Amino acid sequence: MTNKQWQLAQRPIGAPDESTWKMVESDLPELKEGQLLIKVLYVSLDPAMRGWLNDAKSYIEPVQIGAVMRAGTVGKVISSKHDKFQEGDFVCGYQGVQEYAVSDGSMLHKVDANLAPLSYYLGVLGMPGMTGYFGLLKTGEPKEGETVVVSGAAGAVGGLVGQIARIKGCRVVGIAGGKEKCDFLVNELGFDAAVDYKSENVKKALKVACPKGVDVFFDNVGGDILDDVLTQINMKARIVICGAISQYNNTTPVKGPSNYLSLLVNRARMEGIVVFDNVSEYPSAMKDIAGWIQSGEMKVKDHIIEGIETFPNTLMMLFKGENFGKLVLKVGDAE
Amino acid sequence: MTNKQWQLAQRPIGAPDESTWKMVESDLPELKEGQLLIKVLYVSLDPAMRGWLNDAKSYIEPVQIGAVMRAGTVGKVISSKHDKFQEGDFVCGYQGVQEYAVSDGSMLHKVDANLAPLSYYLGVLGMPGMTGYFGLLKTGEPKEGETVVVSGAAGAVGGLVGQIARIKGCRVVGIAGGKEKCDFLVNELGFDAAVDYKSENVKKALKVACPKGVDVFFDNVGGDILDDVLTQINMKARIVICGAISQYNNTTPVKGPSNYLSLLVNRARMEGIVVFDNVSEYPSAMKDIAGWIQSGEMKVKDHIIEGIETFPNTLMMLFKGENFGKLVLKVGDAE
Numbered sequence: 001m002t003n004k005q006w007q008l009a010q011r012p013i014g015a016p017d018e019s020t021w022k023m024v025e026s027d028l029p030e031l032k033e034g035q036l037l038i039k040v041l042y043v044s045l046d047p048a049m050r051g052w053l054n055d056a057k058s059y060i061e062p063v064q065i066g067a068v069m070r071a072g073t074v075g076k077v078i079s080s081k082h083d084k085f086q087e088g089d090f091v092c093g094y095q096g097v098q099e100y101a102v103s104d105g106s107m108l109h110k111v112d113a114n115l116a117p118l119s120y121y122l123g124v125l126g127m128p129g130m131t132g133y134f135g136l137l138k139t140g141e142p143k144e145g146e147t148v149v150v151s152g153a154a155g156a157v158g159g160l161v162g163q164i165a166r167i168k169g170c171r172v173v174g175i176a177g178g179k180e181k182c183d184f185l186v187n188e189l190g191f192d193a194a195v196d197y198k199s200e201n202v203k204k205a206l207k208v209a210c211p212k213g214v215d216v217f218f219d220n221v222g223g224d225i226l227d228d229v230l231t232q233i234n235m236k237a238r239i240v241i242c243g244a245i246s247q248y249n250n251t252t253p254v255k256g257p258s259n260y261l262s263l264l265v266n267r268a269r270m271e272g273i274v275v276f277d278n279v280s281e282y283p284s285a286m287k288d289i290a291g292w293i294q295s296g297e298m299k300v301k302d303h304i305i306e307g308i309e310t311f312p313n314t315l316m317m318l319f320k321g322e323n324f325g326k327l328v329l330k331v332g333d334a335e
Numbered sequence: 336m337t338n339k340q341w342q343l344a345q346r347p348i349g350a351p352d353e354s355t356w357k358m359v360e361s362d363l364p365e366l367k368e369g370q371l372l373i374k375v376l377y378v379s380l381d382p383a384m385r386g387w388l389n390d391a392k393s394y395i396e397p398v399q400i401g402a403v404m405r406a407g408t409v410g411k412v413i414s415s416k417h418d419k420f421q422e423g424d425f426v427c428g429y430q431g432v433q434e435y436a437v438s439d440g441s442m443l444h445k446v447d448a449n450l451a452p453l454s455y456y457l458g459v460l461g462m463p464g465m466t467g468y469f470g471l472l473k474t475g476e477p478k479e480g481e482t483v484v485v486s487g488a489a490g491a492v493g494g495l496v497g498q499i500a501r502i503k504g505c506r507v508v509g510i511a512g513g514k515e516k517c518d519f520l521v522n523e524l525g526f527d528a529a530v531d532y533k534s535e536n537v538k539k540a541l542k543v544a545c546p547k548g549v550d551v552f553f554d555n556v557g558g559d560i561l562d563d564v565l566t567q568i569n570m571k572a573r574i575v576i577c578g579a580i581s582q583y584n585n586t587t588p589v590k591g592p593s594n595y596l597s598l599l600v601n602r603a604r605m606e607g608i609v610v611f612d613n614v615s616e617y618p619s620a621m622k623d624i625a626g627w628i629q630s631g632e633m634k635v636k637d638h639i640i641e642g643i644e645t646f647p648n649t650l651m652m653l654f655k656g657e658n659f660g661k662l663v664l665k666v667g668d669a670e
Contacts, residue, residue: 059600227591241599256562256591264576264607265394272599 001028005068005098006311011053015249015319020053021069021312028100036080038091038101042304043311043329044072044122046156047220047318050248059274068096069311072127074111074118075101076334085110090334092121097311099331116290118334119302123326124293125286128156131242131275132218133285136161137168138278139271140216140240144169147210149229152220154181154301155318156326157242159189160289161218163298166190170216173209175202175225177321184324189299202228216240222247223255230259237268249319301325336363340403340433341646346388350584350654355388356404356647363435371415373426373436377639378646378664379407379457381491382555382653385583394609403431404646407462409446409453410436411669420445425669427456432646434666451625453669454637458661459628460621463491466577466610467553468620471496472503473613474606475551475575479504482545484564487555489516489636490653491661492577494524495624496553498633501525505551508544510537510560512656519659524634537563551575557582558590565594572603584654636660 002025009022031037052063052070063070073095077085082105085091093108095101111121123129135157142148148165152158153174162185165172174185174194182194193209195202202225206214213234219226222244233239247254263270278285292298303323305314308331317323337360344357366372387398387405398405408430412420417440420426428443430436446456458464470492477483483500487493488509497520500507509520509529517529528544530537537560541549548569554561557579568574582589598605613620627633638658640649643666652658 057600222596241595243599244596247596253593254596256593256595258588258591260576260591260595260605261557261579261582261589261607263605264578264609265392267607267609267612269604269606270595270598271604272596272602274599274602277602 001100002026003028003098003100004308005096006308007068008053008063008065010065011055014251016050016053016312016315018312023309029102031079031081031102033081035102035104036082036085037078038073038075038093038095038103039078039332040073040075040095040099040101041330041332041334042074042119042122043097043308043331044126045315045318045323045327045329046072046128047243047245047248049315050319059276068098070094071097072122073101074121075332090118092126097308097329099308113334116293117302119304119326119328120300122328123156123302124160124289124298124300127275128326129160129289130278130282130285131273132157132160133164133289134275134278134281135240135242135273136164136216136218139273140218140238142168142170142216145171146215147171147173147212148216148218149173149175149206149210149214150218150220151175151225151229152243152245153185153191153194154324155220158218158220159185159301159325160298162191163189163292165216167292167297171210171212173206175221181324184301188301197225203231206232213237218242219244221245226257227259230257230262233262233266233268235266235268237266239263239268239270241270241272245319302328304328304330306330336435337361338363338433338435339643340431341643342403343388343398343400345400346390347584349586351385351388351647351650353647358644364437366414366416366437368416370437370439371412371417371420373408373410373428373430373438374413374667375408375410375430375434375436376665376667376669377409377454377457378432378643378666379461380650380653380658380662380664381407381463382578382580382583384650385654394611403433405429406432407457408436409456410667425453427461432643432664434643448669451628452637454639454661454663455635457663458491458637459495459624459633459635462610463661464495464624465613465617465620466608467492467495468499468624469610469613469616470575470577470608471499471551471553474608475553475573477503477505477551480506481550482506482508482547483551483553484508484510484541484545484549485553485555486510486560486564487578487580488520488526488529489659490555493553493555494520494636494660495633497526498524498627500551501527502627502632506545506547508541510556516659519636523636532560538566541567548572553577554579556580561592562594565592565597568597568601568603570601570603572601574603574605576605576607580654637663639663639665641665
């Protein structure tokens with residue numbers, strides 16, 4: 001049995017390209033006591049992965065050159081010499097961009113395939129879900145009747161954030177690229193308004209969409225959009241810095257927010273978040289989110305691309321704004 | 336009796352210059368019932384005044400063209416038809432850059448010339464003092480043993496912030512321009528270290544001065560210094576945005592902090608402050624500060640320039656980094 005795996009060949013300068021990755025085929029090793037073999041079914045593709053390629057101090061170690069590319073995964077246990085996992089279990093972990101993975105069970109947890117489609121465990125019930133849930137509620141602290149703006153609103157985190165804000169009684173405005181995504185936000189996810197950054201003047205459109213100003217901004221994008229929102233914030237506004245996808249492939253320095261002195265004028269705050277800080281509270285968040293999905297209050301949109309071979313190009317969809325919902329790479333079948 | 340007054344002639348683009356101001360001489364009007372006449376003794380010169388010249392939404396109305404330039408002042412009542420103020424009272428308010436002012440008593444409070452030198456009421460016991468006290472303690476939230484860095488450290492706000500942080504048991508590092516100022520911070524104000532941004536690589540010097548990283552940064556300066564400090568912050572650091580004097584005279588857009596994603600990596604926050612939010616708590620702050628001065632724990636350095644005629648050039652000392660301590664314009668004598 002052979003395993004295909006995408007390794008980091010060299011660190012990209014700017015956007016990752018063909019030279020960044022190397023596909024390696026190898027035989028699978030024999031399982032030792034305490035190990036299990038996972039067939040990877042779904043690989044999570046997330047903007048944060050770009051940061052993991054840089055050799056820089058961050059909230060997590062960079063991926064080493066020659067190592068399998070780190071990624072969240074859902075898989076199926078196909079053989080086990082581990083006490084806690086059995087053949088047939090579905091498991092969620094960080095098995096990386098490969099077809100099969102040997103695990104010692106660390107950073108691995110079982111998931112229930114009957115409770116939700118498996119891909120959800122990489123999205124609303126996974127890292128993006130936890131990021132949005134805690135980032136919005138604990139750092140954004142939205143109050144009923146306030147206006148919440150979210151960028152990257154048609155992405156995995158953004159769609160969830162906007163829907164939670166709606167459920168909490170806020171006016172919700174999403175920023176996304178293209179009419180199709182904007183229509184989806186308003187018509188399917190129940191956002192109050194959407195701004196199409198590709199065809200609209202964001203600052204002017206926000207003024208119309210947020211007649212009472214912006215109380216919470218959940219930012220996945222950075223760059224000009226962050227600057228535009230900063231011109232519209234209210235007193236004591238909270239800006240949650242979740243990411244800055246517009247800046248990740250820069251070959252020039254990151255564009256800092258020119259309008260940051262709006263924080264001073266408005267006694268506002270800008271605060272960064274990292275999902276891992278809330279691990280102990282994941283279960284209660286997952287319970288909330290699963291409940292909202294079950295009641296129909298929350299809708300989920302996955303964007304699934306098939307084939308491990310497509311990984312380099314599929315990953316780039318995130319940075320081109322081509323994904324519509326949570327981007328997932330399907331690399332295997334459960335049967 | 337004539338009054339010399341500096342009026343705003345036109346809004347500056349970039350640094351204010353001769354064309355920004357107009358000196359006007361006029362006769363003083365007769366006092367009406369409920370009014371009093373103040374002889375201005377000291378005029379406060381503060382970086383924030385640059386912002387008041389811009390025709391932009393901010394935390395306070397811009398100064399109108401043709402109006403006397405707004406400024407904090409200490410003066411002496413020389414005649415009064417007002418119930419609450421009498422001839423001989425010393426008063427603090429916003430009489431602006433002029434020799435005499437008629438007031439109806441609003442935004443005016445008496446100060447005690449025996450308790451402290453009158454100029455202190457524009458510095459440590461005035462707006463800069465309140466700014467530093469509340470900005471550091473309420474927004475910076477320094478804890479004993481943490482490292483606090485302050486920029487513009489030899490200025491009115493910075494010197495006070497650093498000393499309060501020291502009193503609260505923090506390691507204190509000041510950033511200032513020139514050896515004389517840096518020596519003063521360490522030798523006179525009891526800072527643990529000082530970084531001379533004019534002759535040192537700020538990032539490298541901070542690494543040495545802050546071996547345990549930066550927990551609180553109180554920023555008066557913005558620009559490259561903010562970016563350099565952002566590379567050194569600790570988890571859950573607090574950055575207090577008090578001002579950005581390096582950017583106030585820009586003719587190009589404000590330089591936003593390129594390294595703002597350090598907020599994300601470190602789950603840190605950046606928050607703006609405006610002194611006026613704490614008016615009701617000024618008395619207790621003034622009591623603390625006066626106590627520290629009396630006990631010798633806090634030292635005060637005023638930089639007093641004489642002569643109302645010098646106002647345009649004296650104001651510019653702030654933006655050239657030429658003031659050393661709280662900059663005050665002396666425009667009259669008490670006797």
